[in-house]
Structure formats: structure tokens, C-alpha cells
Amino acid sequence: MTKSYVCIMKAQLSSSLRHIVPCLAYIGLIYVFTPENLWDWDNLVHNPHELSNLLLYGLMLLAFYANYYIFTPRLYLTAQYAWFGVVLLSNFVVLYWVANHVDWPHLHDPPEGGLPPHLQGWKNGPPPPPPGGFHDVMGKFDLAKSLILYLLGILFTTHFRSKQYEQALFQDKIDAELRFLKAQINPHFLFNSLNSIYALTLEEGALVASDAVTKLSSMMRYIMAHTTQSQVDLVQEIAYIENYIALQKLRFDNTVQVSFSVEGVKPWQQIAPMLLIPFIENAFKYGVNPEQASPIQIQIVVQSDETLRLFVQNRIQPYTPHKYEKNGLGLSNTQQRLALLYPQKHTLSIQQTDFFTVTLQLNLSYNDTTQRYSPG
Secondary structure (H helix, E strand, O other), rough: OOOOHHHHHHHHHHHHHHHHHHHHHHHHHHHOOHHHHHOOOOHHHOHHHHHHOOOOOOOOHHHHHHHHHHHHHHHHOOOHHHHHHHHHHHHHHHHHHHHHHOOOOOOOOOOOOOOOOOHHOOOOOOOOOOOHHHHHHHHHHHHHHHHHHHHHHHHHHHHHHHHHHHHHHHHHHHHHHHHHHHHHHHHHHHHHHHHHHHHOOOHHHHHHHHHHHHHHHHHHHHHHHHHOOEEEEHHHHHHHHHHHHHHHHHHHHHHHEEEEEEEEOOOEEEEEEOOOOOHHHHHHOOOOOOOOOEEEEEEEEEOOOOEEEEEOOOOOOOOOOOHHHHOOOHHHHHHHHHHOOOOEEEEEEEEOOOEEEEEEEOOOOOOHHHOOOOOO
């Protein structure tokens, strides 16, 4: 069973529960408000008063769905509050009138054992209630009870729909920010890679350059095909990193000493695309000095609890503005993406001594980008 299938099943289950749980809660309230012997069918069919109440409850349930799908999105969320109130109040008045003006057919044969005492004389329909007194009180109680249930249902569906709308807006904002950040990052890498190949053609010749072009084409294919996705296979992301490192080693030859290792990566593990490469690209951009040895250490380790650890370290060269790049475009965008995609599920440490050291830990099992919310 794939991870994406599990996520789809969870989303479908969550959507179903959002409808089932409120309906069960509503039915529970109806049960609380009804007499103990109401659920005896023989008594119920001879009790037009409670039949009208049950009809009203059913009509109100339909009204709640109408509010959820129609009235709240079209009136409340568009700030037409006066019309929203008028529609809901009119809706209740109509439902209450309809439910209490139904001419219920009555069974001519009483249940076995006869009608209960409070229904004696109702065999051919209820007698007209006398004016005032107990019946007026009961009528007002029924109205108040029904209005309370109606308002509770309206408040719940309006609040729930509003929260969904807010979450959808927030998710759209995140998607827009991520698209913007990716649009900034991808040209950043391509520009540096093209510069590397240009330098390679000047220094090494066509044969080595052709190998570099092949690696760059693979990198560009990865960018075009996968960076628009919310998640990619970790093995693909690492393949991109390997091509980038190979390209830089061709460019710098013996000037840079790269120690690169990968451990614990599994085929099913996924990660947000282009998330690790900015730290590695930063090491090559500011950690290489053609006049002296320039060691760069890169480690990617996935532990048994699905925690990925990236370690990147390079010597700080005296002529490079590391303090600027620490908050520059590449790393700044990556920090924003980490905050959006892995909130509270990652730690990032950047230290500067004689070496510039980056340590990133993030939980691969946490996939916030698959928790997409679609209202309705």
C-alpha cells in the first residue's frame, strides 16, 4: 500500500467523519428532547404532535446542509449579513409552519393493549386544544426547543464552513508563496551551473564539457518534471545533488576535495523538491579557493525514525562574504520553505568559525503538503 494511497484514504475518511459526527450529535439532541416512549412505533404513529416535531427535525437537517453549501458561502462569506439573517429566519418560519400543518393520517386500530393514557381519544385525530393554559405553554416550549436546535445547527455549520474557507485561503497563500520561492530558486541554480560549464569549456575542452552538458541536462529535466510537485522521491533529489557535485568537481578539478556520503535512504521516502541543494550549492560558491585546498564535507543520513540529517561543512575563505549569504537569496528562501513545509518538524543550525557548518534535521514522515484542504 503506497503512502499516497494511505493519504487519500485518510482524506476521504476525514471528509466522511465531518458529516457523520455532526449528524450523530444532532440525532442525539433529538433523542434528549423527545419522550421516552416516542421510539415505540405503535405509540408514535398515533401521536401527530411528535410526528410533526420529527418532521421538523428532518427538515432542519436539510436546512443545515443548505446553509453549509449555499447560504454561508454565497451570503455570509461575501459579507451580506442582512440577507443571510433574513434568509435563515424565513427558512425557519417556513419549516416550522409546514411541519405543524401536516394532516397526519391516523391508524384506525389502536396498538395492542390500547392507546396510552395521554393519547386516549386521539384515535381519529387529536381534539382541538382549548385556548390558553397548558397547551399554550407546550406550544411555546416546542417553538423554543425547535428554535434552539435550529440556531445551534446554523451556528455550527456557519462556523465550520467559515473555518474551512479560512484554511483554503491560507493554503492558497502558502501555495502562492511556494511557487514564488521556487521560481526564485530554480533560475539561481541554473545560472550557476551554466557559469560552471562555460568555465569548463575554456579550461578543459569539448570532451569534458560534453559530460558536463549531459549532467546539466539531467538536472534541468529534473527541475522541469518534478519541482512543480509538492513531494518527490528522495532518491531522485539525491541523484540531482550527485550530478551537481560531479559538475562542480569537473569544474574545480583538484582544487576542491569533496567528501560525499549517503546512508539509510529508502525507495519510498519523499521530500519537498530542491530543499537540500541550496546548502550544498552555497558550500561550493563560497567555500572554494583556487589557490589552496578547499575541503567540503557533505553527509545525508536517514535514520530509522524517518529523520533526515544533512551535514554540510566548508572552510570559510577570507575573501568570501559569508555573513551576507547566510541571509541571502538561496538560504533565505530555503529557510522560508522549511518553515512553510515542515513547521515544527525540522531544526536548522548554521555556525561560523573557521568553517561554515550547516546541520539540518527534518522529519520525512511529516508531509504537510499532502494535507490539502478542499472546502465542500
